[in-house]
Amino acid sequence: MLLAAASARASTATYLFDGRPLALTHVSHAAGAAAVGINDPGLRSLVRSLGAVITWHPGERYVLITTGAAQVISFSVGDRGYDVGPLSATAEFAPYLVGSEVYLPLADLLRSLSLAPRSDGNATVLQREITSIDVRGSAQQAILVARGAGSLSPRVASESGDTIVYAFDGFGSTLEGSRPVDAGGVRSMQVRVTGSVRNPRTLVTLTLQPGTRHDPPRSNDGDFEVAFGGGGSAPPLLAGGASAPVAAAPVATMTPVAEPTPPFASASPPDGTNASAAPAGTTIATVGGVSVQNGSDGATVTIPVVGNAQFAWHRLRAPDNRFWIDVQNAHLADGPLDQPEPDPLISVRVRQIDPQTVRVALSVAGSKNISVSPSATGIAISVGTQEVADGPHFGSGSVGTLVSSNEPQALVTPVPPDEYGQNDAGATWKFGPHSTYVPTRPKLIVIDPGHGGGDVGTTRNGVTEASLTLDMAKRLQAILVARGWQVQLTRETDVDVKRTTQSAQEAISDGYRSTDAQDLQARDDIANNAGARLFVSIHVNSFINSGPSGTTTYFSKPDDVPLAQAVQHDLAATLGTKDDGTIKSKLYVTLHANMPAVLVETAFLSNPDDYAKLNSADWRQRVAESIADGIDQYAKQYPVPSANQ
Amino acid sequence: MKSSRALLLLLLFVAVAFGAWKFFSSRGPGAADHLTVYYTKLDGTTLGRWPVSLRTQQSGESDIEHLHNMVLYAAVQAVAGPPSDVSAIRFPPGTHVLGVNVHGSTATVDLSKDVTSQGGGSFGETGEFKGLVYTVTGVPTIQAVQVTIEGSTVATLPGGHLELDTPLRRSDF
Ligand SMILES: [Zn+2]
Numbered sequence: 001m002l003l004a005a006a007s008a009r010a011s012t013a014t015y016l017f018d019g020r021p022l023a024l025t026h027v028s029h030a031a032g033a034a035a036v037g038i039n040d041p042g043l044r045s046l047v048r049s050l051g052a053v054i055t056w057h058p059g060e061r062y063v064l065i066t067t068g069a070a071q072v073i074s075f076s077v078g079d080r081g082y083d084v085g086p087l088s089a090t091a092e093f094a095p096y097l098v099g100s101e102v103y104l105p106l107a108d109l110l111r112s113l114s115l116a117p118r119s120d121g122n123a124t125v126l127q128r129e130i131t132s133i134d135v136r137g138s139a140q141q142a143i144l145v146a147r148g149a150g151s152l153s154p155r156v157a158s159e160s161g162d163t164i165v166y167a168f169d170g171f172g173s174t175l176e177g178s179r180p181v182d183a184g185g186v187r188s189m190q191v192r193v194t195g196s197v198r199n200p201r202t203l204v205t206l207t208l209q210p211g212t213r214h215d216p217p218r219s220n221d222g223d224f225e226v227a228f229g230g231g232g233s234a235p236p237l238l239a240g241g242a243s244a245p246v247a248a249a250p251v252a253t254m255t256p257v258a259e260p261t262p263p264f265a266s267a268s269p270p271d272g273t274n275a276s277a278a279p280a281g282t283t284i285a286t287v288g289g290v291s292v293q294n295g296s297d298g299a300t301v302t303i304p305v306v307g308n309a310q311f312a313w314h315r316l317r318a319p320d321n322r323f324w325i326d327v328q329n330a331h332l333a334d335g336p337l338d339q340p341e342p343d344p345l346i347s348v349r350v351r352q353i354d355p356q357t358v359r360v361a362l363s364v365a366g367s368k369n370i371s372v373s374p375s376a377t378g379i380a381i382s383v384g385t386q387e388v389a390d391g392p393h394f395g396s397g398s399v400g401t402l403v404s405s406n407e408p409q410a411l412v413t414p415v416p417p418d419e420y421g422q423n424d425a426g427a428t429w430k431f432g433p434h435s436t437y438v439p440t441r442p443k444l445i446v447i448d449p450g451h452g453g454g455d456v457g458t459t460r461n462g463v464t465e466a467s468l469t470l471d472m473a474k475r476l477q478a479i480l481v482a483r484g485w486q487v488q489l490t491r492e493t494d495v496d497v498k499r500t501t502q503s504a505q506e507a508i509s510d511g512y513r514s515t516d517a518q519d520l521q522a523r524d525d526i527a528n529n530a531g532a533r534l535f536v537s538i539h540v541n542s543f544i545n546s547g548p549s550g551t552t553t554y555f556s557k558p559d560d561v562p563l564a565q566a567v568q569h570d571l572a573a574t575l576g577t578k579d580d581g582t583i584k585s586k587l588y589v590t591l592h593a594n595m596p597a598v599l600v601e602t603a604f605l606s607n608p609d610d611y612a613k614l615n616s617a618d619w620r621q622r623v624a625e626s627i628a629d630g631i632d633q634y635a636k637q638y639p640v641p642s643a644n645q
Numbered sequence: 646m647k648s649s650r651a652l653l654l655l656l657l658f659v660a661v662a663f664g665a666w667k668f669f670s671s672r673g674p675g676a677a678d679h680l681t682v683y684y685t686k687l688d689g690t691t692l693g694r695w696p697v698s699l700r701t702q703q704s705g706e707s708d709i710e711h712l713h714n715m716v717l718y719a720a721v722q723a724v725a726g727p728p729s730d731v732s733a734i735r736f737p738p739g740t741h742v743l744g745v746n747v748h749g750s751t752a753t754v755d756l757s758k759d760v761t762s763q764g765g766g767s768f769g770e771t772g773e774f775k776g777l778v779y780t781v782t783g784v785p786t787i788q789a790v791q792v793t794i795e796g797s798t799v800a801t802l803p804g805g806h807l808e809l810d811t812p813l814r815r816s817d818f
Contacts, residue, residue, distance in 0.1 A: 053741040055721050061706060062714050064721045066741060072725050074718065076700055085728065088698050145730070223729050293696040295681070300696060373728050380728070455804040458766060465766075517800030517810065539806070541766035544737060548687055554767050554806075556817075583690045585771040586817035588801055588808040599806070601767050 010037065010098075015117070016198060017126040018170060022046060028103050031093035035103035038063055046126070050113055050150040058100040065113075068151055069223060073112045075104050084112045087304045087378045088289070114149035116172060120197035127172040130202050132374035133191060134397030137183025141229030144189070145397075146204070147374070148173075152224035154217070157203060164214065165205045166226075172200040174308045175398035183394070184229040185212030191398070285309035287358045288333030290350045292341055298368070298385045299345050303360055304378040305330065305399055311379060312396040313372055315364075323370055324361040325381065332358045344368045344383050374399040437559060437595050440531025442640040444486045445631065448523045448589060449473035450539035450599075453496030455519070458542035460605045465540040466494060468614055472538050472602065475624035483628065488530065490523040497522040517588070524592040533640065534563060534631065535597035537589050538623075540614060542606045549607035550578030554599040556591040562638055563596040567630035574626040575619065577603050577610060596634075600627060680715070682722045683779035684733040685772035690818075692779060695727040709747075715784045717745045720754045723780035734772025737763035743795070750788035751812050752781050758795050761802050770807040775818040782815055789814045 013034065015022045022045070026037025036043050038056050047054055051068030065073040071085040080094045091108040110117060114131045117124050128149035136143045146152055148171060157167035178190040187207040195201040208228070217226040285307030293300045305327060313325035337350035346363035353359045362383065364370070369384040374397050449469040451457035457465025470491070477487045491497050497519050527535045541552070553568040555561060564582040572579030580601075590597040602623050603610035613619045680699040683692045699718060702711040720742045726735045739759035746753040754777065763769055778790045789812035791798070800810045 053739075055717065055742050055744075057744060060714070060717070061703070061710065062700075062717060064718065066721060066725045069729050070725045070735075071728070072697070072718075072722050074700075076703065076714075078703055078705065079700060081700070083698055086695075086697060293679070295694045295696065297694050371730060373730055382731075451804060457804055520801065539766060541768045543765055543769050544735075544763055547732075548689070548768060552689060552768070554771070580689055583767075583771065584818055585767060585775075585806075586808050586813060587767060587771075587806045589806075591808060599767060604766070604768075 013124075015124050015126045016120075017046060017115075018049065018128075019198065022126065024106075026101070026103070027106070028098060030098070030103070031096065031105070033092050034106040035093075035096070036106045036109065037098065038102045038104065046115075047113070050115075052113065056102065061102075063095065063102050063104060067113070069147060073109075075102075075109075077102055082108060082112070086300065086302050086380050089304065089306065114147075116174075118172070118197050123198075125197050127197070127200055128170055130168060130171050130173040130175065130191075132397055132399045133173075133175055133189070133204065134372070134374050134395060135181050135183070135186070135189060136372065136395040137181060137186075137393070140184060141227055142181060142184030142186040143225065143227045144186075144204075144206070146224040151219060153219055154204070154224060161210060162208050163205055164208065165203055166217075166224075168202040168204070170200065171202045172197075173202045175310075177310075177398075179310070179396055181206075181396070184227070185209045186228050284356070285327070285330040286333050287327050287330045290334075290337060290348075290360055292339075292345070292348055294342055294345075296385075299341060299383045301348060301360065301362065301381040301383070302378060303327065303381070308398070310396070310398045311374070312394070313381075314394045315370060317393065318367040321364045321367055322361065323364055323381075323383075324359055325372070325379065326353070327358045327360070327379070329356055330358045331355075344385050439533040439595060439640060441486065442533050443484070444488060444530055444532040445480060445534045445536065446488050446490060446527035446530065446532040447473045447476055447480075448490040448527075448535065448537035450537055452491050452494050453519075455496065458540060458605050460542075460611060463605065463611075463615065465542070465605060468540050468602075468605075468620070469538045470494065471617075472620050472623050475621055476536070476538070476627055479624050479628040480631065483632065485631075488526065488532070490526050497526075520588040521592060523589055524594075527597075528592075528594045532595055534634075535590070535593040535595055536567070536627065536631070537597070537599040538627075539599055539601050541601040541604045543604060544606075546607050549604050549610045550580040551575055551603055552580040552601045553582045554585050554587055554590065554601065555582060555597070556585065556587055557597070559596045560590055560598055563631075563634050564598045566634035566637065567598055567600060567627055569630060569633070571600070571623075571626045571630065574622055575603070575613065577613065680719055680722065681780070681783050682719075682727060682776075683783070684723075684727050684731070684735075684776040687732050687734065689734070689768050689772055690775075692775070693727065693731065693733065695731070697722055712784070712786065713745065713747055716747055716752045716754075716781060716787060717742070719781045719784050720745050720752070720777065723777045724756070726776070734769060734776070736760055736773050747787070750786055751791055752784070752787050752789070753791040753793060754781065755793045755796060760794060767806045770802065770805055771818065774807055774809075774813060778813045778818065779815055 010026050010028055013024045013027045015024065022042050024036055024040050024042040026040035028035045038054065044054070047065065053066045055064040061077045063075045067073065074083045075095045077095050077097055080091050081088055082091050091105040093105055095102050095104045110126065114129045116127045116129045118127050130146055130148035132147045134145045152168060154166040154168045157165040172193055173191060175191050176193055178188060180188045185208055187209060190205040192203045192205070193200055194203060212228055215227040217224060285305050287303060287305055290301065290303050309330045310328045311325055313323065315323040332350065332352040337348065340347050343365050346365050349361045351359050364383060367387050369386050369388040371382045372395055373380045379399060451466040451469060455466065459465065473489055477489060480487050551572040553564045553571070555564040568582045587599050590599050603614050605611055605614060680697050682695040682697055684695065685691070686693050699715065706714070724736050724740055724742050726733050737759055739757065739762070741757045741759070743755040743757055745755065774792065781787055781790045791812040792809045798810050801807060802809070
């Protein structure tokens with residue numbers, strides 16, 4: 001049974017968002033402060049325009065919102081605690097029910113969506129905010145990452161020899177100020193908000209050394225990311241924070257980056273005071289509940305931050321392997337922490353090192369990869385298990401959203417430690433038992449060119465997977481026949497194997513029930529009915545971005561394993577592709593073939609290098625030869641039981 | 646005034662009733678207070694893990710409701726994936742969980758049709774669903790995940806490779 005608040009009358013509140021009026025009609029003040037109903041059409045449209053999705057059904061206690069940046073915001077009826085990504089926070093009041101509709105604390109919801117209500121005359125504007133700007137630097141390059149409400153795609157407002165200005169139109173920020181960067185050719189960064197409350201614009205100005213190059217900016221799940229590097233003479237190592245801060249713009253809220261003062265003689269991180277002072281009149285942020293989760297992939301340290309803060313981090317090179325992050329303009333809510341940690345960490349220390357600075361220092365076992373991810377509600381630091389030769393060794397940035405002064409500073413609770421008790425090796429067998437399948441036609445191999453007919457498979461520039469797989473299958477057929485095998489193809493031309501009149505759209509409305517299963521089962525039926533010895537399906541891989549490349553042999557059943565290993569053995573080396581190995585998956589065609597079966601994903605059409613290879617007839621011939629070699633190798637190693645032929 | 650006194654009485658009554666209920670009801674098996682979100686790395690098979698906090702069973706939340714909520718939370722987290730700066734095989738943009746259902750040890754996860762928008766190969770399909778299955782079966786008592794799309798069971802995605810008309814288990818990957 002869920003507890004419902006007693007009678008609450010919904011009222012309407014009107015805001016301006018992205019220049020247009022936005023009416024929230026399910027607003028209640030039953031808990032003293034404003035709450036908004038989850039079915040509010042205005043709220044729904046607001047969430048949609050931020051690229052976020054709400055998962056909630058009437059009667060459900062949980063309200064889950066997935067932001068455009070892949071963060072899950074989670075509220076629950078009756079619980080003041082809510083989560084934003086890995087960080088937990090406490091709301092002004094617990095969500096409650098009115099009838100069957102959940103009402104959420106409006107201020108906390110807006111903050112977790114990186115929106116700030118600001119008044120302008122009689123209107124309240126819901127400003128999109130930039131909630132974190134982060135520069136990760138090494139001597140060679142600096143990467144600027146900005147995050148905020150919705151997808152960030154700023155324009156270059158101006159660019160000259162030594163400055164570049166990115167304009168985030170429609171975005172406000174509380175992160176104004178300047179800071180030195182001194183990495184990758186970037187000397188300093190300045191954040192300034194201009195425009196009006198209704199039409200804000202956040203300008204990020206980078207001062208560059210002459211000759212600094214920068215990559216074209218890219219959007220990564222809504223984040224804005226741009227890399228700089230290679231300008232002029234190499235900047236000194238650990239240069240961050242060495243210089244005095246540049247004078248800050250109107251509202252000076254930035255403090256200098258803490259001086260790292262290397263080298264350190266002692267084994268402990270530098271706990272000395274620094275000279276930074278919080279500017280007068282600035283609300284100080286709260287750091288609370290620093291926690292560590294350990295897993296086989298490494299450790300994640302989360303530092304929840306309420307309010308606006310700047311941070312700067314440093315890591316020392318091997319053999320020292322220390323890392324520390326200073327959160328400036330911040331006050332530590334809990335007492336100091338000093339605890340040993342399992343590998344890849346050795347220990348974690350948390351201290352208030354001066355009235356304005358909280359330092360979290362990690363002792364790391366070796367030169368592990370470390371990444372620092374700021375968000376609106378804090379900072380997560382991931383320490384991996386892999387040794388890296390060189391990664392970014394310092395970075396700085398700002399986190400925070402508007403916290404109005406009459407709002408209570410929420411208490412922050414730690415994310416509980418993770419346990420990894422499960423054996424997720426699962427039932428993946430490394431070696432398949434010797435096949436008990438006895439083919440009725442031990443010389444017959446069925447080759448399945450993937451897709452065809454109404455299903456072209458993956459495509460790029462008019463090149464289709466269906467045509468490539470048919471070409472490679474025919475080449476393989478010719479080679480195997482020349483070597484004395486009998487071969488049957490599941491299709492000889494560009495057709496569906498189970499001819500169907502359904503279009504893809506009809507298939508969707510039909511729940512894909514018929515076409516795909518029938519088509520795939522028909523391919524298996526050809527091999528199963530003929531009693532073939534082996535089944536080999538040929539495909540071309542693809543992904544939503546161009547990154548992944550290489551050659552993989554997929555399998556599904558224990559019987560498939562030796563064949564997959566034999567086929568994959570020399571394949572990538574012969575083809576000059578990345579060797580992605582053999583992978584077990586529940587693929588339809590391999591699972592439903594009675595005999596040992598594999599599905600070869602020859603290369604990625606979505607990767608430029610692989611694409612060029614796939615377009616070469618020579619290369620496709622080598623695919624056929626190498627698969628044929630694998631089949632012969634397998635046949636030699638695993639002769640058919642009582643084969644008389 | 647009258648209404649606030651009524652509210653106070655109601656709250657008092659609820660609190661007493663609730664305390665009694667709590668006293669008599671047996672708590673479920675040691676509810677986990679964290680959840681591991683698994684994702685498949687860009688090698689196409691290795692799992693990465695991302696821990697997120699998980700609410701403990703709330704007062705007034707039955708065992709069945711809590712299990713449902715944990716499965717829902719796990720599925721939503723798995724489809725969202727790890728933070729955007731972590732390299733992972735991700736569901737096609739826009740893919741979201743429409744709802745979940747639990748029958749015995751099988752959780753049904755209903756996905757939006759955005760999941761069909763990616764004409765990918767075995768790589769993407771295997772990576773996406775491996776992460777989802779490992780994450781959801783990390784919820785105590787859940788052994789298998791039946792995927793549906795907009796309420797329908799599908800044999801495979803359109804032009805797809807992975808079989809989806811029977812429940813997926815960790816041992817399938
Ligand atoms: Zn394919």
